[in-house]
Amino acid sequence: xxxxxxxxxxxxxxxxxxxxxxxxxxxxxxxxxxxxxxxxxxxxxxxxxxxxxxxxxxxxxxxxxxxxxxxxxxxxxxxxxxxxxxxxxxxxxxxxxxxxxxxxxxxxxxxxxxxxxxxxxxxxxxxxxxxxxxxxxxxxxxxxxxxxxxxxxxxxxxxxxxxxxxxxxxxxxxxxxxxxxxxxxxxxxxxxxxxxxxxxxxxxxxxxxxxxxxxxxxxxxxxxxxxxxxxxxxxxxxxxxxxxxxxxxxxxxxxxxxxxxxxxxxxxxxxxxxxxxxxxxxxxxxxxxxxxxxxxxxx
Numbered sequence: 523x524x525x526x527x528x529x530x531x532x533x534x535x536x537x538x539x540x541x542x543x544x545x546x547x548x549x550x551x552x553x554x555x556x557x558x559x560x561x562x563x564x565x566x567x568x569x570x571x572x573x574x575x576x577x578x579x580x581x582x583x584x585x586x587x588x589x590x591x592x593x594x595x596x597x598x599x600x601x602x603x604x605x606x607x608x609x610x611x612x613x614x615x616x617x618x619x620x621x622x623x624x625x626x627x628x629x630x631x632x633x634x635x636x637x638x639x640x641x642x643x644x645x646x647x648x649x650x651x652x653x654x655x656x657x658x659x660x661x662x663x664x665x666x667x668x669x670x671x672x673x674x675x676x677x678x679x680x681x682x683x684x685x686x687x688x689x690x691x692x693x694x695x696x697x698x699x700x701x702x703x704x705x706x707x708x709x710x711x712x713x714x715x716x717x718x719x720x721x722x723x724x725x726x727x728x729x730x731x732x733x734x735x736x737x738x739x740x741x742x743x744x745x746x747x748x749x750x751x752x753x754x755x756x757x758x759x760x761x762x763x764x765x766x767x768x769x770x771x772x773x774x775x776x777x778x779x780x781x782x783x784x785x786x787x788x789x790x791x792x793x794x795x796x797x798x799x800x801x802x803x804x805x806x807x808x809x810x811x812x813x814x815x816x817x818x819x820x821x
Contacts, residue, residue, distance in 0.1 A: 561794075561797070564790045564793055564794055564797075565790070565794050567579075567786055567787055567790040568587055568588070568787055568788075568790035568791035568793075568794050569583045569584060569585065569587070569787070570582065570583070570584075570786075570787040571584055571586065571787065572785045572786070572787045572788060574785075577784055579786060579787060587787050587788045587790075587791035588791050588795070590788065590791075591788075591791055591792060591795060597775070597792075600770050600771070600772055600775055601772060601795075603686075603769070603770065603771060604755055604771045604772045604773075605755070607686065607689060607690060607693070607754065607761075607769075607771065608750075608751050608754040608755045609751070610690055611690055611693045611694050611697065611750060611751075611754045612747050612750045612751045612754065614690070614694050615694055615697060615698050615701040615746070615747075615750050616701060616743065616746065616747055616750075618694075618698065619698055619701035619702045619705055619746060620701075620705050620739075620743065622641070622698075622702050623702045623705035623706040623709055623742075624705075624709065624735075625637075626638065626641075626702075626706060627706060627709045627710065628709075638706075641699050641702055641703075642699060642703075644695070644696075644699065645699055649696055649759045649760060650759050650763070652692070652695065652696060653692055653759055653760050653763040653764055654763065656683075656688070656691070656692050656695070656763075656764055657683065657763060657764065660682050660683040660688055660691070660764070661683060662681070662683075666682060667679055667681075683764060683766070684764070684765060684766030684768055685765070685768060685769065686765075686769055688764040688765065689760060689761050689764050689765045689769045689771075691764075692760040692763075692764040693754050693757055693760050693761075696757075696760060697749075697750045697753050697754060700746060700749050700750055700753065701746040701747070701749070701750050702746075703746075704742045704743075704745045704746030704749060705739060705742040705743055705746050706742070707742055708738075708739045708740075708741050708742020708743070708745075709735075709739050709742065711738075712735065712738045712739065716734050716735075716738070717730045717731070717734045717735050720733065720734045741811060744807060744810070744811060745807075745811075748803060748804065748807040751803065752800050752803060752804065755772070755796065755799065755800055756773055756796060756800065757771065757773060758771075758773040758774060758777060761773070761774055762774055762777075772792060772795075772796050773796070775792055776789050776792050776793050776796070779792065
């Protein structure tokens with residue numbers, strides 16, 4: 523009887539363990555049928571040659587496109603610019619996003635749902651429309667320029683458009699909700715009695731936050747940071763519109779090589795390099811969370 527019960531329990535555990543795979547099966551089928559062939563084609567295309575005199579693609583396998591990217595100082599600067607802007611946007615979003623998430627969860631009260639709706643409302647508008655809105659606000663005759671002219675008493679205030687500052691501001695506005703939602707979801711999984719117990723045991727508000735709330739919310743912090751960083755790395759519309767062609771992030775370079783210079787192999791190489799960087803960040807971040815490297819483990 524005991525062995526029969528044990529076998530039944532074992533079969534139940536097996537079914538439970540296989541459940542995530544069955545849930546992922548439709549997504550994996552779509553990925554293998556739609557995205558995998560495209561990724562393979564981009565990789566093969568990146569290994570072809572491009573004849574700039576005849577504007578023709580020569581299907582001879584070579585690593586020249588990758589060698590050119592990693593040996594040309596211009597493209598290395600483009601890669602570093604993309605990483606730097608992504609890190610800055612992620613850092614600003616993390617600081618402000620954590621403050622917003624903390625306020626919504628602990629001080630939102632009965633208005634918490636409305637705060638979340640206000641936070642999500644910009645997502646109802648496309649990125650292009652929001653970028654054009656920033657163009658009007660940050661332009662030479664925009665509201666910010668007029669305000670700076672009045673405050674600084676000058677006819678030529680500092681520009682916050684068509685430069686890195688404008689791109690960072692636009693990307694921060696676009697991706698802040700993702701950071702807030704990730705941290706808010708992590709805060710909602712924390713037992714509210716834990717920081718209260720810390721306060722009852724003599725801990726100050728600062729100690730209760732740094733030793734209880736913050737460590738337990740690290741999964742959301744880490745997930746939100748990775749999400750914002752990855753999305754910023756592949757951004758095109760905001761850098762294109764708010765950068766004015768003066769902030770050549772890697773997605774813009776892919777667009778330029780693909781449609782302007784018709785150099786599809788080199789564009790494919792840059793796109794695959796970007797894909798490899800983003801994939802590496804996602805894989806290592808997932809492994810770090812699973813192993814509890816930062817003192818937290820997803821349950």
